[in-house]
Amino acid sequence: MARKQPLEETLAALRRVRADPDSEESRAELRRVLQSEGSHAVARAAALVGELQIESFIPELTACFSRFFADLPRGDPGCSAKTAIVEALRRLGHAEEPLYRRAARHVQMEPVFGGRVDTAIDLRGAAALALGETGGRDVLVDLADLLADPEPPVRISAARAIAAYGSGSGIPLLRLKALVPDPEPRVVSECLLALLRLEPAG
Numbered sequence: 001m002a003r004k005q006p007l008e009e010t011l012a013a014l015r016r017v018r019a020d021p022d023s024e025e026s027r028a029e030l031r032r033v034l035q036s037e038g039s040h041a042v043a044r045a046a047a048l049v050g051e052l053q054i055e056s057f058i059p060e061l062t063a064c065f066s067r068f069f070a071d072l073p074r075g076d077p078g079c080s081a082k083t084a085i086v087e088a089l090r091r092l093g094h095a096e097e098p099l100y101r102r103a104a105r106h107v108q109m110e111p112v113f114g115g116r117v118d119t120a121i122d123l124r125g126a127a128a129l130a131l132g133e134t135g136g137r138d139v140l141v142d143l144a145d146l147l148a149d150p151e152p153p154v155r156i157s158a159a160r161a162i163a164a165y166g167s168g169s170g171i172p173l174l175r176l177k178a179l180v181p182d183p184e185p186r187v188v189s190e191c192l193l194a195l196l197r198l199e200p201a202g
Contacts, residue, residue: 010041014048021052034060039068039081046081050088058094061085065099073110079123082106086126095134103127104142124149125157132161140170147177152184159187163194171199 010033017026033045034057042064049057065085068076076082086103089096104127108120128146131139143165146158159177162170178191 004037007038007041010037011044014041014044018048018052021048021054027056030054030057031060034064039076042068043080043084046084046088050084050091053092055092055094058089058092061089062096062099065102069102069106073108073119076108077110077119079106079108079120082120083123083126086123086130090126090130090133093134095136097131097135097139100127100130100135101142104131104146118151121151121153124151124154128154128157128161129164132164135165139165140167140173143170144173147173152182152187155182155184155187156190159190159194163197166198168198171195174198 013029014033017029020026030045030049033041037045046061048054049061062085065082068081068085082103086100089099103123106120106123107118108123109116110119124146128143131142135142140162143158143162146154146161149155149158155177159174162174174191174195178188178195182188
């Protein structure tokens, strides 16, 4: 594994990558960051791969995902690296169901003043959308679980993901969620919007 360098140097190097993403030096720097740097640097690099649509780096993104489940929360505070990797793979249109499912199940409690908070909300939401857009036939089971997530933003993302999945088989899920009272009105609104996309006449 390559030696880690100061974060400021890595971020400066990633800015150079953005300016010239096709050079061998830029590709080598992206590969080095994804293979050996910490969560903040990897989050920046993954976002860059997704933004620049560098499909050749899909193997590197999937390979480094698992290491950010170790030594938590210190290994990936705020789930920044894991979330950026899922979002980058989603932008690249890559179907990686096992990875997305692992992200969709992840809960990461971190200490805050007065208690602890789940910092994996954005990760589960990103995984929901990735599953909806690229998932296979049984993805609605995963989205049903996320539609019952304790956190409203995840439930909202799950409703959007069912609409993105684009199958009429998701309509019963959305109708049930819209009819059962939810403490967050935006969840019901999102379910109704998803139903309009999938079944305008109904």
